[in-house]
Amino acid sequence: MSDNETNNEGLNKEQGTKPAGRKAILIISSALIVIVIAAIAILWKTNVLKGGKKPFELISGSGPAIIIGDKTISKKELNKELNLQVALLKEFSAAQGKPFDPYSKQNANIINELKQNVIQGLISLNLLLGYAKQNGITVTDTDVNNTLSGLESKFGKVKFEKILNESGMSEDEIRKQVKDQLVARQVFLSLEKGITVSDADAQAFYEKHKAEFTVPQEVDVRHILVKTQAEAEQIEKELKRGVPFTTLAMEKSIDKASAVKGGDVGFFPEKGAMVPAFSEAAFALKKPGQISPIVHTQFGYHIIQLVAKKAAEKKDFKSVKDMIKQMLVQQKAKDAFETLINALKAKTKIETKV
Numbered sequence: 001m002s003d004n005e006t007n008n009e010g011l012n013k014e015q016g017t018k019p020a021g022r023k024a025i026l027i028i029s030s031a032l033i034v035i036v037i038a039a040i041a042i043l044w045k046t047n048v049l050k051g052g053k054k055p056f057e058l059i060s061g062s063g064p065a066i067i068i069g070d071k072t073i074s075k076k077e078l079n080k081e082l083n084l085q086v087a088l089l090k091e092f093s094a095a096q097g098k099p100f101d102p103y104s105k106q107n108a109n110i111i112n113e114l115k116q117n118v119i120q121g122l123i124s125l126n127l128l129l130g131y132a133k134q135n136g137i138t139v140t141d142t143d144v145n146n147t148l149s150g151l152e153s154k155f156g157k158v159k160f161e162k163i164l165n166e167s168g169m170s171e172d173e174i175r176k177q178v179k180d181q182l183v184a185r186q187v188f189l190s191l192e193k194g195i196t197v198s199d200a201d202a203q204a205f206y207e208k209h210k211a212e213f214t215v216p217q218e219v220d221v222r223h224i225l226v227k228t229q230a231e232a233e234q235i236e237k238e239l240k241r242g243v244p245f246t247t248l249a250m251e252k253s254i255d256k257a258s259a260v261k262g263g264d265v266g267f268f269p270e271k272g273a274m275v276p277a278f279s280e281a282a283f284a285l286k287k288p289g290q291i292s293p294i295v296h297t298q299f300g301y302h303i304i305q306l307v308a309k310k311a312a313e314k315k316d317f318k319s320v321k322d323m324i325k326q327m328l329v330q331q332k333a334k335d336a337f338e339t340l341i342n343a344l345k346a347k348t349k350i351e352t353k354v
Contacts (some may be wrong), residue, residue, distance in 0.1 A: 062076065085114060138184060187336050197329055202317075204323075220307040221285070228301065246263060263305070275297050275299075285305075321334045
């Protein structure tokens, strides 16, 4: 079982999820929304918002909602954008196994925060579009077509066309949203191109954050998961009689993803990857082939066998220099991007009427 598959089976420590929290909202409403997210929002709208209830209407009435210089965003347009973002939030939550109901009173504060973030995101986006126009930053029809073609290829032509038709959005609306996001991304990239980071700056960052460049100790284990203590005790007896661990894992384990590989779950670090009881038992094993006592977790009863251990490894500066420089370039570009948006806001008359 790979680490991802381990996560799917529930051994992963992250039992709860916070898809409706601040992090998800900031990702959804950022002015730097990656184009794939914008396009997938359109795709998700069909599946999420047309499930029996009418589209969520956070802004009532008609007329202007936001005025940004000489650009006006209507309440209808704002509601449409909010619906897309609610769809994203619901989908993020559903993917984590925790459905999010935008109609629930307990989620009212989250929806209100989402609304405010979307409004600010739209303000930033429209300011960036104006900046891009003044500075000759454009994208081509080919860029837009390639993005849409990529999505069509990923989802399949028939399904893609069906989803777009059911979304209720016109082709022009879809293309405009895609194009606007690409233009905003080009503004960011234009700022990034003008930024350099010296080796000395990268070295200074490395020295200050050395601990972050240490790969922690990892173990690779096999496990057999069963539902009851009695089943686990019977497996212990069979192991003592010489029955191979891999054979019993394939025959007895209810963790089917790892069972097909003789119970192997792959390498994982000591903290954060597995539930504590499982991790503690795995890291207590000293030699390959050693088998743990029965371990009880919320998923059942485990017997664990050590396959291999990797010692902690500290990466030297040379091996991470390029990665650090790229990371610092991106951070400086992000700072420059935020500075640009703030400057554009300061010299533009902005009114919100919602």
